[in-house]
Amino acid sequence: MLIKYEFLKILRKKSTLIVMCFSLVLTAFLFGLPVLQYQTYNQDGVLKGREAIAYDKEQYAEVTLTEDYITGTILGVQQLFENPDNVGYDGNEKFLIGDAYWNEIAPREHLLNIIAKTYDSPNENSGYSRLSDLDITDGANFYKAQKSKIKKLLDTPSRELSERQKEYWNHMAGRVSTPLQYGYFKGWEIIISSFELLMFAVLAVCIVLAPVFSGEYQSGTDAVILSGRYGKTKLIKAKILASYLFGFLAFTLHIAVAFGLPLAAFGTDGWELPVQIANTVIPYPFTFLQTVLVNTGVIYLILFAMISLTLLLSSVMKTPYPVLIVLVPVLFIPVFLTPDGTAGVYNLTLFLLPYRAAMPEIGKYISYQFGGVVMDAFLVRAVLYTVLTVVLLPFAGMGFKNHQVV
Secondary structure: OHHHHHHHHHHOOHHHHHHHHHHHHHHHHHHHHHHHHOEEEEOOEEEEHHHHHHHHHHHOOOEEEOHHHHHHHHHHHHHHHOOHHHEEEOOOOEEEOHHHHHHHHHHHHHHHHHHHHHHOOOOOOOOHHHHHHOOOOOOOOHHHHHHHHHHHHHHOHHHOOOHHHHHHHHHHHOOOOOOEEEOOOHHHHHHHOOHHHHHHHHHHHHHHHOHHHHHHHHHOOHHHHHHOOOOOOHHHHHHHHHHHHHHHHHHHHHHHHHHHHHHHHHOOOOOOOEHHHOOOOOOOOOEHHHHHHHHHHHHHHHHHHHHHHHHHHHHHOOOHHHHHHHHHHHHHHHHHOOOOOOOHHHHHHHOOOHHHHOOOOOOOOOEEEEOOEEEEHHHHHHHHHHHHHHHHHHHHHHHHHOOOOO
């Protein structure tokens, strides 16, 4: 009954309704923007909105990227380049023009670029024109090229990876099933690239919960509560549990809006496809759905840690406003900080701060080594925010329990 009472107390506040409505509208706008702005091109010009989505979706063929299929695909592109009438030149590179481009390249340009990028050196992105120069006398050797590129990335001096870390990533990449299955996955791609926008929803939850303890000080009810029979025991637990229940439900509603909009517009196609069809050097053996679920789990842990911090600050500050003054920088200062690599204390710390920790970063080989133990970013983030939640929470209860009534 106490939990129910405290939950309804949070829910029925006018400020809760205002903050949640604003936050849901903002979430809908941010995750709906890629749908509204989506455009593509065909031979007749620009297509926008639903028409563009429908056209683009038709271009994706569901195929298995076997060595034979990739060899045949590369050979077809090379044959197009052999006809001078099909080729344009801008002074830097060759490209296909006219019907050769619109009929043969445009419908599968994303696939061709993914194939071509696998043969590029790290930090290169030459596009499908790269395929015209490949030697496929002995076949495409696509998966050999994939492994070779991963090795080059791991050996890049600026990454400063230890031999143990390289072994970790090679082992993980070796678990990716081949040949890869290819198909349409736009809806999931938008979600994966937009996770950090959910930090506004986390902030909204924290704004609502900031007065849980400090609001009692501000209204003067702390004296009544703390002098009551259960004021320093059961009521504190009820406030904490109600806060977590509200935070979980409110954030889940935001997740439903955030994920629902792109999936409703672009469809759920591709949930079972490997993330390597977005970038073949991604080491995680995940499908698009698994990637979304894993990173969503991490964001929930960030949310719980931020709720613990909010409750702790609320228990030691006299009003809710100083709570927000602390929380906003914690959540959003990383927006203005840019990593200059994937190694070093600065970068590895930045990747663990809330805003950056919300980003999957699945293609960057971010890892942390503790003695002989290597952990990837997902695991370290999960452990860190779980520990923060557990450590901060008792202090929140103690802060209110030990509060001196004036």
